[in-house]
Amino acid sequence: MGFAAPWALLGLLAVAVPIVAHLLRRRDVPVRALPTIALLRKADVASRRRVRVVDHLLLASRIALVALAALALAAPFASATLAWGDGRQASVAIVIDDSMSMSRTAGRATLVDAAVDRAREVIGALPAESEVVLVLAGDAPRLLAPRTDDLALARSRLDGVRAGGARGTDLAGAVELATRQLAGARHPLRRVLVLSDHAQHASEGEPIAARDVTIENERIGPDEGAPNLALVSALATPDPTTPGQLAIAVEVRSFGGVPAERVPLVVRRGASELARGDVALTERGGRTTLHVDAPTGSDPTAEVALVPSEPDALPLDDRRGVLLRPASAPRVLMVDGDPQMLGRRRLGGGGEEVRFLAQALSLAPRAEGGFVQRAVDPDTFLGTSLDDVDVVVLANVELRGGGALATKITEHVARGGGLLVAAGDRVQPGAWARLESVLPARVVAATTGEVVGMRRGEAPSALLPAGATGLEAVRATQRLAMEPHAGAEVLLAWPDGTPALVLDPARRVAILGTTLDDAWSDLPYRPGFLPLAVRLVRALAPPGSMPDVPFAPGHAPELRAPPGATELVLIAPSGRLIEHDEAELARPIDLNAIDEAGAWRVQVSTDERTREEAPRSAFVIAPPDAESDLTPRALASDDEEGAREDGVARSTTRTVVRRSMAPWLFALVGLMAIAEGTLRVARARRERGTPAA
DSSP, X not given: OEESOGGGGGGGGGGHHHHHHHHHHTOOOOOOOOHHHHTTHHHHHHHHHHHHHHHHHHHHHHHHHHHHHHHHXXXXXXXXXXXXXXXXXXXXXXXXXXXGGGGOEETTEEHHHHHHHHHHHHHHHSOTTOEEEEEEOBSSOXXXXXXXXXXXXXXXXXXXXXXXXXXXXOHHHXXXXXXXXXXXXXSSOEEEEEEEOOBGGGGSSOOOOOTTEEEEEEEOSOSSOOOEEEEEEEEEEEOTTSTTEEEEEEEEEEESOOOOOEEEEEEEETTXXXXXXXXXXXXXXXXXXXXXXXXXXXXXXXXXXXXXSSOOSOGGGGEEEEEOSSOOSOEEEEEESSOOOGGGOOTTSOOSTTHHHHHHHHTSOGGGTOOEEEEEOHHHHHTSXXXXXXXXXXXXXXXXXXXXXXXHHHHHHXXXXXXXXXXXXXXXXXXXXXXXXXXXXXXXXXXXXEEEOOEEOSSOOTTSOSSOOSOTTOEXXXXXXXXXXXXXXXXXXXXXXXXXXXXXXXXTEEEESSOSSSSSBSGGGSTTHHHHHHHHHHHHSOTTOOOSSOBOTTOOOOBOOOTTOSEEEEEOTTSOEEEEETTGGGSOBOOTTOOOOEEEEEEEEOSSOSSXXXXXXXXXXXXXXXXGOOOBOOOGGGGSOOOEETXXXXXXXXXXXXXXXXXXXXXXXXXXXXXXXXXXXXXXXXXXXXXXO
């Protein structure tokens, strides 16, 4: 406790004024009692006693009034230490980093647990009617609790935050989300508190808040980094030297000065060990290759794990899921209807119909899984098995007599395979009538005449996202006239409204009204060709295949259930089950909420089979490589003195606030003034009704 204006305490000397006045008032002149007055003394004793009582109370009230006024003018205050803030009502957004690096243990708890405890402290320090927003900063940022003035509810939402996820860090995105939540907040004081280990990787994209929002960074965890090994890659491919074996290419990175040594590695599935080896570390890490037998069962999942001599700072990145299976990327067989030798090709003259498509598919984003592709001529195609082919592309292919090629294509589509037909000089409308029951449109005739531009059809499609398609300037000199069948979708149309690309989404069959090379149009040279080709071929592939490469939480592709599926079950590396019934399988499954690292199995039920393993649908969740680097970045608060306990940073923003007691004292002054006035009136009435002594 203290006084903001201690000089005002001199006013306490004024307490003597009512005391002196009271004493002077009692010094009356000598009184002589007349005989007649003496007869009244006994009757007046009780009344005089009451006057004296009122007189003493009046003196006490005047003393208290003067003393309280002096104390109030001295502005007394009580000091209080707050866990955060300055004691004023505010709208506060708390950003909690729940990325993988926050699963590091410091003291008796993980950094995520320490951040949650700190968030509880901050909420507890806020005065009533303050507003709170809770945001999780693991990539992608998520809203844990929207803006609310129910502080107890906000604290309860923190119970669901846990460590152990494989998410990356997106502090900039989390602060942006928090700032948007503070828009329209009730209080003019708006603050964002970021609780994170603030490792070096978290500095990418500095958070920028609105002008009326203050950002405060607080480090959770030690101010220094720690040695850490991370298994950043483990990919299995068929061993070209040994049939029946897989080679697993492993990469390990070293952070924070891990000693150069050989570290054991093990490949296991459950409790079974499949292979063992080691990796020689240098200053930056090391690489090695492990060999395992190809699995005989349908479960393709396994795990590669480091076995360091001593546990490092982040055990979660010491293991990585791996898929022991052939490539699950869509397998595309391209049939070139007009193959030509290299010397006969010329720009704008056609030749090797599929070369542009092959180049586009080879440039598909690796994170989406890419494609496995090969090209054949029509004669070779007739003798090729399509059992392991997902999509067949017929580029300017002539349907020859006998109908063998048409029969092969019809059977492929009936088995659930995808088909793309592209126009060309060899496509004869009469012959293609044999496939009219398969194609999404009837081929009418080839027409000539220059047209410019491809536009979206009437049916919206994910193959053509909103915005420019990059196909608006396509120039064509010839095109294939088509009449779409019922149920087919016109994805692209020419300027006169005639179809340019027609798709049957149910059977995954499409027909393109121009060539895939540059013979009829300059489509392959337009910026929209590559994304269109990749999306179209991927859409024609049977659903259910997932990329072989791992993906980070929040950046997973959607999982589409295979045809005929009535149930789909995701099996986590920990054994946890996530079940999806038939109604949920009507749309793709969003995997972005999954953050458990490792290889995930997928089982599918149909009317004939129950929970059968789907090897091509298995996938791997893995953290971003940068999360394993625990080197901290510098913060302005690092220069401040903050208490530490068990190596975990405590608040550097604790505030000592002065809570003024003057308003309460002035209220008491007012009450005492009322009491003094009441007593003064009462005494005056008594004196008027009481004879002098």
